[in-house]
Amino acid sequence: MKKLSVKLGIIFFIIIIGLESFIFFYLHSSLVDSRVEEELSELQARGNSHRAVLEMNFDPTTVNHIALMESEADTDVVITDSFFKFIGSSKQSIHFSKYINQTITTSPRKGKIIEDNWREKPFIATVSPIEVDGLTVGYVFMFQDTASVQSLIMHLNEHFLLAGLISVGLTFIIIVILSKALTKPLIEMKEATSRMSNGDYSVSLPKTGKDELGDLAHSIHLLAHQLDYLTKERNEFLASISHELRTPLTYIKGYTDIVHKRNLPRDEQEKYLGIILEETTRLSILIKELFDLAKFDQNTFVIQKKRIDFSEFLLKMEQKLLPAFIEKNMNLQVTCPPHLFLMADPIRLEQIFLNLLDNAMKYSQHGTRTDLKVEKKGTNLHITVTDNGKGIPETDLPHIFSRFYRVDKSRTRALGGSGLGLAIVKELVHAHDGKITVNSKENIGTEFAIILKGATE
Ligand SMILES: Nc1ncnc2c1ncn2[C@@H]1O[C@H](COP(=O)(O)OP(=O)(O)O)[C@@H](O)[C@H]1O
Ligand SMILES: [Mg+2]
Structure with missing residues (x-):
């Protein structure tokens, strides 16, 4: 049931955690790099400033003074002569000599970093040459214990870990809530459709907006x-x-x-x-x-259209129906301009008019008159069947084209009606791509209007 939310959640989680890890990794490494660089340049600057002092007074007093100053700081200094012989240092360490004994081929005036591997080595180190009158007379070596850098980085790592854990937790919670909220309406809709397939159509779905x-x-x-x-x-x-x-x-x-x-x-x-x-x-x-x-x-009804001479067609129908009208003492008037042609199925067309005229006859009193009028408007035929019969009550009017609908059930049956006539007429008119409308007033009369396309002269 909740598979979709789990799937969505896992996908979101993987993507977001992937992104977060990338950002964290990038941030971490650039922070560490810039921190170490800062330490190194600070160390270099300190060495350079000692060198500046020594260049002014390159004598044992100044050397001792600088060594003393450094012994109080957490950096260390070693001062050598131009042959790398110790002439002063803030602290004794075997590690220092390792760097000093290495032959320093050239070191530029602004100094040089001679050790930056803070991860593995005990010290990071820089060197600044002391120059007097254009000649190198000695070197200032600066050292900084990497333990302090390492502990700094460790602190940073701890912060990162904490931030990472918090963001993973938050991401997880947000994704669980989001994926549930996203899939909840879907699950509700699924339930609604399965209820529908069991015949319960009273579905009520929450409004989720216009998405x-x-x-x-x-x-x-x-x-x-x-x-x-x-x-x-x-x-x-x-x-x-x-x-x-x-x-x-x-x-x-x-x-x-x-x-x-x-x-x-x-x-x-x-x-x-x-x-x-x-x-x-x-x-x-x-x-x-x-x-x-x-x-x-089933849409299997076949219409076989033919070119029909409309006035001739109506004349034949009038002849067929007139005896019935006369028998009921009623008048039937057919008006149609001559030489009017229409593409239609004559059998179905006859069915339409027989039904309408039969109704006009059935639901009208003796002595009334029924009119069938045909007019050509453009390529359309406007046909009206009007009677002065008993009419149809307004409340029944919208339903008379429905199957089995009869205004007066018991009386209509006596007249032989089944209530299917107008339903069939409507379908036949629609099958001819036409339109049928009705207008009626009780005790005044009824008018059916049909519009058919494709009339020619
Ligand atoms: N010309 C009309 N005048 C009055 N009522 C009509 C007319 N035509 C149809 N009706 C009403 O519409 C109902 C449906 O007509 P129809 O579908 O032809 O069925 P029926 O088999 O009863 O003739 C009829 O029962 C009748 O009440
Ligand atoms: Mg009928």
């Missing part, structure tokens, strides 16, 4: 919302389907039983068989509609 993690949390929220909606919709849809199928089947079963068991007179038998036939037809229409919708959902 990538925040975006991810937002996407998961949306996904949960959508899944929740889809699951509910699917369940409702299945419930509706089973309900819709059950009703006609109950009729069919009931009347078949009656016809089968009772010895009914011929005309009554005919009546019941008529009902059975009606319900069977209703069932097969319903199943065909469901099948169409399933094809839309």
